[in-house]
Amino acid sequence: MSDKKKYFAGIDIGGTNIKFGIFDEKGKILYREHKPTMSEKGPQALLHLIANIGERLLYHAAEEDFEIRYLGVGSPGAVNTKNGTVVGPCPNIEGWTGTEIGKALFERLNVPVFVDNDVNSMALAEYKFGAAQGKKNVVCLTVGTGIGGAFLYNGEIMHGSNYTGGELGHMTINFEGPLCACGNKGCLEAYCSSKHIIRRVKEKLKDKMTPVFKDVLKSNIDNLSIKKLFAALKRGDDVAIEVIAETASYLGIGLAGIVNLLNPEIVVIGGGITDGSLKFVEMVSDELNKHAFSSATEKLQVVKASLGNDAGFIGAGLLGEN
Ligand SMILES: [Zn+2]
Numbered sequence: 001m002s003d004k005k006k007y008f009a010g011i012d013i014g015g016t017n018i019k020f021g022i023f024d025e026k027g028k029i030l031y032r033e034h035k036p037t038m039s040e041k042g043p044q045a046l047l048h049l050i051a052n053i054g055e056r057l058l059y060h061a062a063e064e065d066f067e068i069r070y071l072g073v074g075s076p077g078a079v080n081t082k083n084g085t086v087v088g089p090c091p092n093i094e095g096w097t098g099t100e101i102g103k104a105l106f107e108r109l110n111v112p113v114f115v116d117n118d119v120n121s122m123a124l125a126e127y128k129f130g131a132a133q134g135k136k137n138v139v140c141l142t143v144g145t146g147i148g149g150a151f152l153y154n155g156e157i158m159h160g161s162n163y164t165g166g167e168l169g170h171m172t173i174n175f176e177g178p179l180c181a182c183g184n185k186g187c188l189e190a191y192c193s194s195k196h197i198i199r200r201v202k203e204k205l206k207d208k209m210t211p212v213f214k215d216v217l218k219s220n221i222d223n224l225s226i227k228k229l230f231a232a233l234k235r236g237d238d239v240a241i242e243v244i245a246e247t248a249s250y251l252g253i254g255l256a257g258i259v260n261l262l263n264p265e266i267v268v269i270g271g272g273i274t275d276g277s278l279k280f281v282e283m284v285s286d287e288l289n290k291h292a293f294s295s296a297t298e299k300l301q302v303v304k305a306s307l308g309n310d311a312g313f314i315g316a317g318l319l320g321e322n
Contacts, residue, residue: 007066008025009022009070010023010071010074010313010318011057011072012073012312015093016037018034019033021057027128032310035049035053039093046096069111072115073115073116073316074121074122076093076096076117084101085102089182101113102115114319116316117148117166121312121313122315123150123157124318125307125312131303135264135301136152137151137152138264139255141168142270143269144193144272168258170184171188171257173188173191174186197229204242210237229243244277248283248286249287253291267301
């Protein structure tokens with residue numbers, strides 16, 4: 001007999017891993033897995049892999065007698081949610097723009113398929129089951145390989161006129177700043193993505209390596225990674241502290257404009273940096289408060305995302321509900 005409970009299945013396509021799973025209407029995860037994205041094999045191979053994952057989810061659901069009404073997919077890049085096609089640039093997966101995810105999966109799996117941007121999906125998950133529960137106007141920001149953003153207005157994803165709403169990472173904070181992957185100069189992402197955080201640390205260590213970094217990197221600057229930066233931070237290295245503080249400051253300045261524009265109830269910040277630096281969210285909040293209108297920040301909460309790596313596939317699984 002089929003269970004009356006609702007079950008959801010979602011797939012989150014990341015630059016490195018595809019995370020996927022099944023959960024129930026309370027957000028309890030019943031099945032979760034991940035596979036390497038292997039985007040270097042090209043968009044057709046990736047699409048094939050996603051279809052296989054979809055099949056696996058449906059098979060698992062059938063086996064466990066979970067009734068699943070549709071499949072949700074979160075993808076990098078702007079996504080036309082009407083037909084599930086990637087319409088925006090997507091620097092982390094070469095050739096992905098133009099991929100008809102929705103059509104391909106529907107033809108192969110014969111279930112309804114909902115596709116949206118990955119950060120929009122994450123925001124939906126945090127709104128329904130995570131840090132933004134009970135709030136209706138939510139700004140979400142993720143700090144990682146890129147800087148992703150999303151905005152929920154009255155609990156609904158704001159897509160904008162061409163599905164590009166919420167691209168906070170490509171807001172210019174210095175028009176003469178460093179070149180961004182999008183081709184523009186001085187985007188928030190050109191300062192705060194992991195690649196650019198590392199670039200800034202390297203610049204500071206160029207002339208003189210600090211004793212802590214010397215030890216952490218075994219005197220070789222090429223060993224520098226975000227993890228190594230966090231290791232140096234933990235040991236109180238001045239350069240690490242400075243770079244993290246600057247990163248928080250750039251994000252706070254960028255977010256101040258967003259908060260003035262949208263006046264959300266809550267800003268949710270996700271990504272590895274919030275684990276690597278425990279005070280990071282607090283520092284972003286302090287800077288934001290310095291730059292935004294006092295009435296825009298009076299009731300504003302700035303918090304860390306709470307669903308971690310599961311947020312993407314959970315949000316994708318909820319796309320048919322929004
Ligand atoms: Zn950019």
